[in-house]
Amino acid sequence: MxxxxxxxxxxxxxxxxxxxxxxxxxxxxxxxxxxxxxxxxxxxxSAISSRLIHGGLRYLEYGEIPLVFESLRERILLRRIAAHLVKPIRICIPIYESARRGPLLIRLGMIAYDLLSVRKTVPVHDMLSRDEAIEAEPGLAAEGLRSEARYYDAQVTFAxxxxxxxxxxxxxxxxxxxxxxxxxxxxxxxxxxxxxxxxxxxxxxxxxxxxxxxxxxxxxxxxxxxxxxxxxxxRLIGGTKGSHIVVGPFKGAPKDAFYVEAAADGRPFFIIPWNDQYLIGTTDIRYSGDLNEIRASREEVDYLLSETNRVFPAAQLGREDINYAYAGVRPLPHRQKGPESSITRxxxxxxxxxxxxxxxxxxxxxxxxxxxxxxxxxxxxxxxxGRRLPDCRTRDALLPGAYRLDEARTVLESLQGLSTKGVQRLLSIYGGRSIDIVELTQSEPSLGKAIDAGETILAAEVVFVIREEMARTLADIVHRRLMIGLAADQGRALYEIVAAIAAAEFAWSDEDRREQLESLRYYSASLRV
Ligand SMILES: Cc1cc2nc3c(=O)[nH]c(=O)nc-3n(C[C@H](O)[C@H](O)[C@H](O)COP(=O)(O)OP(=O)(O)OC[C@H]3O[C@@H](n4cnc5c(N)ncnc54)[C@H](O)[C@@H]3O)c2cc1C
CATH class of the missing domain: 3.50.50.60 (FAD/NAD(P)-binding domain)
Structure with a gap:
């Protein structure tokens, strides 16, 4: 070129x-x-967010009504155009005696949120008494609990x-x-x-x-x-750093997502069931360091752990319970003064x-x-x-995996050697494009085998993402295509086998393969705390 x-x-x-x-x-x-x-x-x-497709309840506090309205409208559209990736999620807000935001304020916020969501595709909010909240989530700290609000938003597990x-x-x-x-x-x-x-x-x-x-x-x-x-x-960008930790299911862990006011600074943070684990975050700190070397700091990790342990006291989470953590910078408009949370979103x-x-x-x-x-x-x-362009069509244009979802389920269910969990997994990653992966196993039967003991991942996926999805390195394949890098063990047991399939497809030499494995391991290790 x-x-x-x-x-x-x-x-x-x-x-x-x-x-x-x-x-x-x-x-x-x-x-x-x-x-x-x-x-x-x-x-x-885009890979280090809380992975919510949400109106941003908190933005109501800062009067960002048009943003909340726009976000809630987009939530409805995304549920349709990316149906295989964007799913509803119930979020609970426990309200304690010590909270800065009392039941009346939260209730008003909930009503506004419901009203702003025109033609909503998720249920409206409800309010629970103290006893109802504890019955629904027995692990929740009971002391000082007054009531709880519950509402729906959406989640994109694999942004x-x-x-x-x-x-x-x-x-x-x-x-x-x-x-x-x-x-x-x-x-x-x-x-x-x-x-x-x-x-x-x-x-x-x-x-x-x-x-x-x-x-x-x-x-x-x-x-x-x-x-x-x-x-x-x-200067246009004045980013703030946000970190998340990812832990496995813990004692007293909630079934629903929780949006909780932190005792330390009154900021709300999320505890979200995600990818068979819990995604906990985020922090919000002004940042002007190296954008390519952002790590969750010890203070941020301790803050997220201690706030979670406070709300779910049986959890007793420590650093050793963290599977991995990720951190990044919100590309917010530059502003010299004022609290981070009030910078416009x-x-x-x-x-x-x-x-x-x-x-x-x-x-x-x-x-x-x-x-x-x-x-x-x-x-x-x-x-x-200086050209008159056709009208935008993305409101109605389904993303590629949102087509043929029912057909894909039937095709996957009839496949030998793929477990029920595997069917779910492929649908939640590739949606209707899973059919193309199955077709690949028909033309190249050796790729039809599962590569893991649970029979959830097909060898064909590795070849598919190289041929069809622009994957160029082993880390691309593991962390951003097959999504096994986001599992509790970061998919480590499968690195060699994935590397062998990728090496054959890319025609890598032994040295290339070793280098790819090394940089994959380095990248995965960089996410551990
Ligand atoms: C902690 C945190 C939590 C968040 N949670 C949510 C949430 O739950 N829901 C929500 O809706 N939003 C959330 N957000 C906001 C959202 O994630 C971001 O605003 C959004 O992803 C920004 O996307 P982007 O494409 O602008 O930037 P990016 O995703 O950063 O993309 C920019 C790309 O540009 C590339 N690039 C940079 N320089 C060059 C160059 N010289 N040449 C070529 N390429 C270059 C980079 O490699 C990068 O891939 C969150 C953000 C953070 C930080």
Missing amino acids: SSQSAPFDVAVIGAGVNGAGIAFDAALRGLRVVVLEQNDICSGT ERLVLENLLAARSAGAEVHTYSSVTKINIERGAVSTLEFKDNITGEQKTIAASVVVNAAGPWVDQVLATTARVSP RHIIRRNRKIARGLISIIGGKLTTYRSLAEQTVDRVGKTL
């Missing part, structure tokens, strides 16, 4: 949820799109797959996607963006492409991308006209609102191009 080839209408920098959504929307409206991502798909902030499916859909609509491709320079000619230089981080090759519009969807790295223009730009689509025409940066944005953010961004791209 070189600057001699025909220019793209739009180059998207970053394959997180926002970049992926923008690429899909733009490609569906007939634009020539290229996506450049420095690592793998969904390897940034990685949501991002991937947007890019698969974008590719089907004609977009080009280049992973492990770091943008190193945005060139400007006569006041407008002209070309992008990028490096293939696997082959080391330097490449150049031409694009009429550049959308900088680099999340917390937005300012670093702008710096490649060599023009002065005001609304997204901003900023035209960087002072730097160059045709340059647009995305600030903020939630997992939940990626689709509407993409719609607004592509409308802006159309204006920048």
